[in-house]
Amino acid sequence: MNLPLAAFRPGTSDMLASLCKAGGDPLRLQILRVLANDSFGVLELAKIFATGQSGISHHLKVLAQAGLVATRREGNAIFYRRSLACPEVLGGVLHAALLDEVERLDLAAAVQQRIAEVHAQRAAVSRDFFARMAGSFQAQQDLIAGLPQYRDSLLGLLDSISFAAGACALEIGPGDGRFLPDLAQRFAEVIAVDNSPQMLDIARQHCAARGLENVRLELADALQGSSLSADCVVLNMVLHHFAAPAEAVRSLAGRVKPGGSLLITELCSHNQTWARDACGDLWLGFEQDDLSRWARSAGLLPEDSVYLGLRNGFQIQVRHFRLPAVTTIDSSHRKPSQ
Numbered sequence: 027m028n029l030p031l032a033a034f035r036p037g038t039s040d041m042l043a044s045l046c047k048a049g050g051d052p053l054r055l056q057i058l059r060v061l062a063n064d065s066f067g068v069l070e071l072a073k074i075f076a077t078g079q080s081g082i083s084h085h086l087k088v089l090a091q092a093g094l095v096a097t098r099r100e101g102n103a104i105f106y107r108r109s110l111a112c113p114e115v116l117g118g119v120l121h122a123a124l125l126d127e128v129e130r131l132d133l134a135a136a137v138q139q140r141i142a143e144v145h146a147q148r149a150a151v152s153r154d155f156f157a158r159m160a161g162s163f164q165a166q167q168d169l170i171a172g173l174p175q176y177r178d179s180l181l182g183l184l185d186s187i188s189f190a191a192g193a194c195a196l197e198i199g200p201g202d203g204r205f206l207p208d209l210a211q212r213f214a215e216v217i218a219v220d221n222s223p224q225m226l227d228i229a230r231q232h233c234a235a236r237g238l239e240n241v242r243l244e245l246a247d248a249l250q251g252s253s254l255s256a257d258c259v260v261l262n263m264v265l266h267h268f269a270a271p272a273e274a275v276r277s278l279a280g281r282v283k284p285g286g287s288l289l290i291t292e293l294c295s296h297n298q299t300w301a302r303d304a305c306g307d308l309w310l311g312f313e314q315d316d317l318s319r320w321a322r323s324a325g326l327l328p329e330d331s332v333y334l335g336l337r338n339g340f341q342i343q344v345r346h347f348r349l350p351a352v353t354t355i356d357s358s359h360r361k362p363s364q
C-alpha cells in the first residue's frame with residue numbers, strides 16, 4: 027500500500043504509534059472486546075474486570091488518545107464506546123483490523139458473569155421505575171414523546187409494508203396498551219409482552235374496554251428465553267429502557283419470522299438528562315447509525331425510516347428493519363457482546 031508522504035511526518039507517525047501502543051496491552055484489548063456491542067462507564071468496567079477504577083481510567087485514556095474509543099455523556103456518567111474505524115485516514119485500516127481481530131477474543135466466564143450483573147443492575151432500575159410510576163405513566167411519557175406524536179408516522183410506515191393475511195404482530199413493552207388497537211386492526215393475532223405487572227394491568231383494561239379479542243398479553247421479560255416469533259415485531263420507546271440495547275436488537279431480531287419486519291420507534295440521541303429521573307430512561311436516545319449497525323449485525327436490513335422533530339426539542343426516529351427470507355449475518359460483527 028502506498029502511504030502518502032505526510033504519513034512519515036512526526037505528527038502522523040506519532041498517531042500510528044499511539045494506535046500500536048493502545049493495542050499493545052491485553053487488558054486494553056479485552057476492554058475493546060467488551061465494548062464491541064455495548065457501552066460502559068468507568069465504574070462498570072472496573073467491576074467487569076475486577077480492577078481499580080484508576081487503572082481502568084488510565085487504559086481508557088490511552089485508548090481514547092489513539093481514537094479507539096469515544097465518550098458519551100449520559101446524565102452524570104460518562105460512557106465509553108468503540109469508535110468506528112475510518113479506513114480512508116492514516117491508521118484507519120489498522121484500526122479496523124484491530125477491532126476485527128479483537129472480536130475473535132473469548133471473554134473469560136467471570137467477565138461474562140460480571141457483564142450480566144451490570145446489565146441486571148441497569149434492568150432493575152428500569153423495572154423499579156415502571157412499578158412505581160405506572161399510575162402516572164401517560165403524563166410522564168407525554169413529557170418527552172407520547173404515542174399521539176408519532177402514531178401517524180408509525181402507521182404510515184406500517185401500512186407501507188405488506189404482510190400476508192393471517193400475519194401475527196408482537197409488541198414489546200406495550201406500556202398502557204394504546205397502540206394495541208391499531209395492531210389488532212391490522213393483524214390476525216397480536217401478542218404483547220411487558221415485564222411490568224402494573225403496566226400490563228393497565229394495558230389489559232385498555233384492551234378489555236375496546237373489546238380486542240385477538241390480543242394476548244403476556245407478563246415476561248422480552249429478552250429472556252421465549253420462543254415467540256412474529257411477522258412484525260414492534261418496539262415503541264422501549265429500547266432506551268433496555269440494559270444492553272445492541273444485544274436487545276439482536277435478541278429481538280431473533281423474534282422476527284423470515285421475511286418479517288422489526289419496527290422501532292425511538293428517541294434520537296439527546297442531552298436531556300432529566301429524562302432519566304422523570305421517565306426512567308437508561309439511555310438518552312440513540313444515534314441513527316448505531317441502530318442501523320446493530321440491526322445489520324443482527325442480520326436485518328434497514329428499510330425506510332421517518333424522522334420527526336418535536337416542539338419540545340426531542341427528535342424521534344421511526345425505523346423499519348426487515349429480516350430477509352434467507353438470513354445473512356454481517357460477518358464483521360461475528361460475536362454478540364456478552
Ligand SMILES: C[S@@+](CC[C@H](N)C(=O)[O-])C[C@H]1O[C@@H](n2cnc3c(N)ncnc32)[C@H](O)[C@@H]1O
Nearest residue numbers: 156199200201220221222225247248262263267
Ligand atoms: C416507556 S414505556 C413505552 C410504552 C409504550 N410502548 C409507549 O410507547 O407508550 C416502556 C415499556 O417497556 C416495558 N419494558 C421495559 N423493559 C422491558 C423488558 N425487558 N421486557 C418487557 N417489557 C419491558 C416497560 O414496563 C414499559 O411498559
